[in-house]
Amino acid sequence: MQPQTVPPLDTDRMLASGRRTLTIEAQALHALAERLDPTFVDAVRTILGARGRVIVTGVGKSGHIGRKIAATLASTGTPAYFVHAAEAAHGDLGMITPEDVVVAISYSGASDEVLMILPAIKRQGAALIALTGRPDSPLARQSDVHLDVSVREEACPHNIAPTASTTAALAMGDALAIALLEARGFGPEDFARSHPGGALGRKLLTRVADVMRPRPDVPTAPPDVPLTEALLIMSRGGMGMVAAIDADDRPLGIFTDGDLRRAIEQGADLRTETLARRMNPSPKTISPEALAAEAARRMEDARISQMLVVDEGRLVGALHMHDLMRAKVL
Structure with missing residues (x-):
């Protein structure tokens, strides 16, 4: 032709x-x-x-x-x-x-x-x-x-x-x-229920519990461990952070790759530091029942990539910004 x-x-x-x-x-x-x-x-x-x-x-x-x-x-x-x-x-x-x-x-x-x-x-x-x-x-x-x-x-x-x-x-x-x-x-939530596969449905119906890393997959350590050991745990965890917890799984702080960069910039000797001395003692947390879209908003506002998920004071999971992207909440 x-x-x-x-x-x-x-x-x-x-x-x-x-x-x-x-x-x-x-x-x-x-x-x-x-x-x-x-x-x-x-x-x-x-x-x-x-x-x-x-x-x-x-x-x-x-x-x-x-x-x-x-x-x-x-x-x-x-x-x-x-x-x-x-x-x-x-x-x-x-x-x-x-x-x-x-x-x-x-x-x-x-x-x-x-x-x-x-x-x-x-x-x-x-x-x-x-x-x-x-x-x-x-x-x-x-x-x-x-x-x-x-x-x-x-x-x-x-x-x-x-x-x-x-x-x-x-x-x-x-x-x-x-x-x-x-x-x-x-309303919007009614619309989302009839469009669960759409962007609005994902934003209005997806909960933090649906997309978070469960507790066994969250890198954690007691606060008194040497920082070098905490770094190994953080590296194996693949979340760019390690959560400091007590014996009852209550979060005491968080140490992220950003905290590591700041410690290096300040000339800290990582071999003599402990997790407690370098962690952020006031980590951002969210409930597993909260909307994933709310977690995304709070993480963007705070300019953080990780957030701990806490239920009744105990660590039950953690979120990374990548988790929200994979779930197409972002």
């Missing part, structure tokens, strides 16, 4: 085209916001009052938009899923119950696949919210709540390809999701 020859592009023309598309879509969203009326509140109230789930349906480009709207609803506290209208007519209608709310998307309001399943939805008793660009369309007329997502023009120069209209429908779905989120009091 011969490589395709790409004709030279007119830079100014391409930039003008891109700007025109963005401008038309931005104007469509501005107009949508301006005409938002109490029917939007009716839609929110309908969903809030439902005992079931939100089922989003559509075909073609509207179907793609519907999938994203369903995903956004589900991740912001409103259980939802997408059912393709064509598949619904071939068995998937069984997923819809009388306690559900169906959100049907069709810019024309006349998609055959969507109109075909309306009688079954009505018989089921599920509430119907329609997003169309034509308030007088069959879908709009049969809906319980109609949300007008009409646009003056598509960004397509032929006014054919769904562009501004799909942007408007997507934005209306986002508006519904956020209004519902606020009505439910859905």
